[in-house]
Amino acid sequence: MEAQKRDRGLLYIDTDECKGCGLCVEACPPKVIHIGERLNHYGYRTAVYAGSGCTGCGICFLVCPEPGAITVLRATSPQVGAKRAPAAGVEGESSCASN
Amino acid sequence: MSSELTSDYTVVHTKSKAFYERYERKDDLQHQTHFCPGCGHGNIHKMLASAIEELGIKDRTILVGPVGCGVFTYYYFDVGNVSAAHGRAPAVATAMKRSSPEGIVISYQGDGDLSAIGTAEIVHAANRGERITVIFVNNAIYSMTGGQFAPTTLIGQKSTTTPGGRSAATEGYPLHVCEMLATLEAPVYIERVGLGDNKQITQAARAIRRAVENQVRGVGFSLVEVLSPCPTIWKMTPVEAQHWVRDVMEKTFPLGVFRDRTREAQPLPQQKPAPPLEEIPGILGVADADLPEGNAHAMEGSREVDLQVRIAGFGGQGVLLLGEVLAEAGLDAGLEVSWLPSYGPEMRSGTSNCHVRLSRQPIDSPLVAMPDVLVAMNEPSLRKFDASVRPGGWIIYNGEAFPREYERADVHVLARPFTRLADELGDPRASNMVMLGALLGIADVLPQASIDAALRRLVKNPRWVALDERALDRGRKIYKEAHEGVLP
Amino acid sequence: MRKQLMKGNEAIVKSAILAGCRAFYGYPITPASEIAEAAAFYMQRAGGVFLQAESEVAAINMLYGAAGAGVRAMTASSGPGISLMQEGISYMAGAELPCVIADITRGGPGLGNIAAEQGDYHQVVKGGGHGNYRTLVLAPYSVQEMADLTAQAFELADRYRNPVFVLADGFIGQMMEPVAFPQTATAPVEPEWAVTGTAKTRTNLIGSLHLDIDEMEAHLRAMEAKYRHAEQYETRAEEWSADEAEIVLVGYGIVGRILKAVTAEARADGLNVGLLRPITLYPFPTMHFRRLAEHARLFIVVEMSNGQLLEDVRLALNGARPVEFLNRMGGNVPSHHEVLDFVREWARRTGVLRRELPAIAPEEERMANV
Known part of the structure; x- marks a missing residue:
């Protein structure tokens, strides 16, 4: 895996909770969220994190009406960019519970 | 979340601990709210939950939920939950706060x-300055009922009950709650915020937190109005609805702080602790130790007593007090004994009367339909009750002479200018006691000690007690002089 | 216990506080206002809360809040105010919240007048609010009973987690009679279902919403069961010379007092008349009626309303015996003579003969009053 600039922030979207309203897409300053193609089991097309570029600003969390649909993390280490953030949240890639 | 992640990243925004992890009171879809996509309620719930969590008041919080789309607050908030009737949440919250002042209501x-x-x-x-927080x-x-007009509906805005759009001519103007409440003295903090864009939303979260924090500090009534999108009923996409809040709604409902006395507001002084239980009878004045023993011994003997008296006059003539003594x-x-007054406007419109019964036996009816003695303090009272006096009974009348037209062959009359x-004794207001003296002379059923005791209990001013004693004495003498030997 | 002279309206408040009531929310109305006035004076001294609300609607919802916070709470009003409270009473019954409501009745409908009447029977006894609920109703006929039944009302309210009425009239509220109070006060106890802003009560929920139809029905069945229980165990009535009576007079509240005078006089006149005075109007003392019907030839209902009590008497007797009816309204009180004449007339028509009757012993009379 190639060394890459690590993001300041990281984003998880729980597609079980997401209702696909798109407010986070609209709100995200670096525009790293989009509405994906896949339907969740309620039939909503849900928000999807691009996998990189999150600044950890948290505005997507505030504009999201669902209590647990979005989790925002921020880098703890000052050495920002030391390594690549794992690609959690990328559509179709992760099987973890928070996607 | 992998351990690699948690070591490098920390969670800064996630589902608040003030929410239930799983919404078990919801019968289905227990990990998702019931709100439509893009509904502002969810955002406001999150802001409120964050405030509760950050302030560390989850255990103390009592959330009073409304009727409407917000009705299911108890599905989500892991706090004490109360569900109020439509519109009544402030009344419910008032009482909960007053009875549980440590609670955050x-x-x-x-x-x-x-x-x-x-x-x-x-x-x-708001006007009482209840120390509660209102969102x-x-x-x-x-919305919940399907899109009918509200007092806050904008001019021209269509609803199912204003199909042509709200018209000021028929529905009036949108109600400005913050502005209206800001005319009151008591509220500490009133702000209107919106969910129209990122900036507004950030400010909304701050305002909600502040409104809750004010209560934690105990300073008083705080209200935050949130302009909130309803994409479903507005028939817009969530993003359009959000913009409509900012671009249209805000023009009618300007955002801002309408009242902020947060700094100068003071918490209520500490409540006095409740008195110990054993002091309660004394506080209520019902403790045996504080009540008189009475003079029942003076009444020993088997003499039957069944005295029925009607006392009537104008308000201020001491009718009720006469009866009470x-x-x-x-x-x-x-x-x-029983004492039954006429009451209400009857009292205030001038005339006043009461029924008094004294008996050895339990008193069946406290209503005196046929008095043994009528005390009439003026002519209108005599006119009203003259005919009701029991044959063989007495009328004590306050006047220069007994009016001819009311004379009855079968009753005794004691008419004097009692006032x-x-x-002459010192105050015309003692006329009721002169008449009572005459009545006691006629009825002669009570020991003097009881009359003295009653007077002292009911008349607090010693100067008046002395005057009333002279008045009672005078009344007895009047009866004696006039009717010595007439009665058995 | 020593007695003191006191108005019925004041006795209610003192008894309530002794019974552990620590919250009063009310709105002034004649002839119930003295209750709020006395509560304003005593409640805070006793460490409780008093507040004059902006309306009866607000007052009853404040009661909802106070009861939800686990406090013994009460309000007082009269006809028009009770009408306004019906919403909150329904919610309290639905949320199974206890409270005590004193209704010191006046004339109606509408603004009516402020004279004593009994026209609130239906809205109080049958439940004036929406939905499948009942309120327990106690009807005092003396100042002593105002005190005793108020204390009883708090016990019942807690036992059944349901609103309980003390239904009196302007006379009983306004009159003064000697009254004695218990010398020990009941300690307020916080019920475990209350929401008080503590870790222990955090999981509690006060509410009446049951969207699921089966859950709603189960809730209603549970409420029904507690009402059946109350009907079995809480029914109270005073029978006075009624055991063998050929004519049974029926009335509650102030009318019960008048009927006692009439009963005594009719018996002195040789007519075998007795009195059945319901003390609980719900649950209605049906068994007393059934039992007395075995001997009685006729029941006479006397009330200060338009046949509201009469309906329940007819239901209780279920056609077993004829029921005659005398009423006055508008604030008029059926006079002792008026009732006596009516009784005599119906004794004649029914063929009840005059005969020598044993006098009612004063002791028996006192016992009957207990």
Whole structure:
């Protein structure tokens, strides 16, 4: 895996909770969220994190009406960019519970 | 979340601990709210939950939920939950806060709830400065019931009950709750915020936190109105609805702080602790130790007593007090007694009368339909009750002479200018006691000790007690002089 | 216990506080206002809360809040105010919250007048609010009973987690009679279902919403069961010379007092008349009626309303015996003579003969009053 600039922030979207309203897409300053193609089991097309570029600003969390649909993390280490953030949240890639 | 991640990243925004992890009170879809996509309620719930969590008051919080789309607050908030009737949350919250002052009581209401059916409750809770927090969700429509007009509906805005759009001519103007409440003295903090864009949303979160924090500090009534999107009823996409809040709604409902006395507001002084239980009878004045023993011994013997008296006059003539002294003396003497006044406007419109019964036996009816003695303090009272006096009974009349037209062959009459006689004793207001003296002379059923005791219990001013004693004495003498030997 | 002279309206408040009531929310109305006035004076001294609300609607919802916070709470009003409270009473019944409501009745409908009447029977006894609920109703006929039944009302309210009425009239509220109070006060106890802003009560929920139809029905069945229980165990009535009576007079509240005078006089006149005075109007003392019907030839209902009590008497007797009816309204009180004449007339028509009757012993009379 190639060394890459690590993001300041990281984003998880729980597609079980997401209702696909798109407010986070609209709100995200670096525009790293989009509405994906896949339907969740309620039939909503849900928000999807691009996998990189999150600044950890948290505005997507505030504009999201669902209590647990979005989790925002921020880098703890000052050495920002030391390594690549794992690609959690990328559509179709992760099987973890928070996607 | 992998361990690699948690070591490098920390969670800064996630589902608040003030929410239940799983919404078990919801019968289905227990990990998701019932709100439509893009509904502002969810955002406001999150802001409120964050405030509760950050302030560390989850255990102390009592959330009073409304009727409307916000009705299911108890599905989500892991706090003490109360569900109020439509519009009544401020009244419910008022009592909960007063009975549990350490609780953090939050009233969560929509615009139909708060600004229509609950207008009185919110205005008065605010005006009393109840130390509660109110979150007012304004989406300019009744959403839960399917899109009817609300007091906050914008001019021209269509609803199912204003199909042509709201018209000022027929529905009036949108109600400005913050502005209205800001005319009151008591509220500490009133702000209107919106969910129209990122900036507004950030400010909304701050305002909600502050409104809750004020209560934690104990400073008083705080209300935050949130302009909130309702994409479903507005028939917009969530993003369009959000923009509509900012671009359209805000023009009618300007955002801002309408009242902020947070700094100067003071918490209430500590409540006095409740008195110990054993002091309660004394506080209520019902402790045996504080009550007189009475003079029942003076009444020993088997003499039957059944005295029925009607006392009538104008307000201010001491009609009720005359009756009370009689009844109190009867009780002191160990008799059964009842005292029943005429009441209400009747009292205030001038005339006043009361029924008094004294008996050895339990008193069946306290109503005196046929008095043994009528005390009439003026001519109108005589006119009203003259005919009711039991044959063989007495009329004590306050006047220069007994009016001819009321003369009855079968009753005794004692007519004197009692007011003038009282005046001679020092005060015309003692006329009732002169008449009572005459009555006691006639009835002669009570020991003097009981009358003295009753007088002292009911008349607090010693100067008046002395005058009343002279007046009673005078009344007895008047009866004696006039009717010595007439009665058995 | 020593007695003191006191108005019925004041006795209610003192008894309530002794019974552990620590919250009063009310709104002035004649002839119930003295209750709020006395509560304003005593409640805070006793460490409780008093507040004059902006309306009866607010007052009853404040009661909802106070009861939800686990406090013994009460309000007082009269006809028009009770009408306004019906919403909150329904919610309290639905949320199974206890409270005590004193209704010191006046004339109606509408603004009516402020004279004593009994026209609130239906709205209080049958439940004036929406939905499948009942309120327990106690009807005092003396100042002593105002005190005793108020204390009883708090016990019942807690036992059944349901609103309980003390239904009196302007006369009983306004009159003064000797009254004695218990010398020990009941300690307020916080019920475990209350929401008080503590870790222990955090999981509690006060509410009446049951969207699921089966859950709603189960809730209603549970409420029904507690009402059946109350009907079995809480029914109270005073029978006075009624055991063998050929004519049974029926009335509650102030009318019960008048009927006692009439009963005594009719018996002195040789007519075998007795009195059945319901003390609980719900649950209605049906068994007393059934039992007395075995001997009685006729029941006479006397009330200060338009046949509201009469309906329940007819239901209780279920056609077993004829029921005659005398009423006055508007604030008029059926006079002792008026009732006596009516009784005599119906004794004649029914063929009840005059005969020598044993006098009612004063002791028996006192016992009957207990």
